[in-house]
Amino acid sequence: MLRIFAFLIALLATPVLAAPNGTIRVVDADTIDVGGTRVRLFGIDAPEMGQPCRADGREWDCGVWTRDAVRDAFEGAFARCQTRDTDRYGRAVAQCSVDGQDMGQLIVRSGLAWAFRRYSETYDLDEKAAAVAGRGLWAVEAELPSDFRAAQAAVDPAPTGNCAIKGNISSGGRIYHMPGQAHYGRTRINPANGERWFCSRAEAEAAGWRAARR
Structure with a gap:
């Protein structure tokens, strides 16, 4: 029992x-x-x-x-x-x-x-x-997609103009990082995975990203 x-x-x-x-x-x-x-x-x-x-x-x-x-x-x-x-x-x-x-x-x-x-x-x-x-x-x-993704991830494309907000996708969801925040420098953007740069908070939030906590 x-x-x-x-x-x-x-x-x-x-x-x-x-x-x-x-x-x-x-x-x-x-x-x-x-x-x-x-x-x-x-x-x-x-x-x-x-x-x-x-x-x-x-x-x-x-x-x-x-x-x-x-x-x-x-x-x-x-x-x-x-x-x-x-x-x-x-x-x-x-x-x-x-x-x-x-x-x-x-x-x-x-x-x-x-x-x-x-x-x-x-x-x-x-x-x-x-x-x-x-x-x-x-x-x-x-080439294998895994090789293509790895090559893309190795390149962190520079932002265009003033569009320096990093829209990252992780286990925590879609999160944007502002310049000066704790994880901004080590966050990499991989467009092949749907990640992208934003020009403003409003643009990022309208696209479905949320702000990083720190």
Whole structure:
């Protein structure tokens, strides 16, 4: 009896992650809105917006290219999702299916994203199938998104004119730092992750950022 009671207490103490279901709006090739909930698809990593793809002497935006392909395939469809985690941007990390088919698997198998092995080997074989067939990203020259993000993060772009307020995204949410505040100097802005510079407090707050506490 005591064991059953202890189990029930542990179960009640475990946070229940919501399972979003609803109509899909594609944000990029690995991020979607499902019934109003922002979802980062589990186990896959797609090109960032502004990340270049190259082939036959041409260069284009890899993030836009893969996003549009995923949008053509899934926009407006009904998804059922199983939440696995929450990331540092507050997004649900979930596996989602459409008509019983795993979205992550279909995207990776189509060559529109890589298997995100840092977190899971779930789509490893699907990536290999895309590579063997030369589909999507495997038919062009493109770096891994993690390498692109690292390169972007290493560059802290200078503010334009008087726009010196840093809009940072962290586990605490969207926070802006004013010059002279405690963490201003060590805060880095990575536009690839949606971070940005602001020209005024009003602009930052209107965009959804809140002031740093110190």
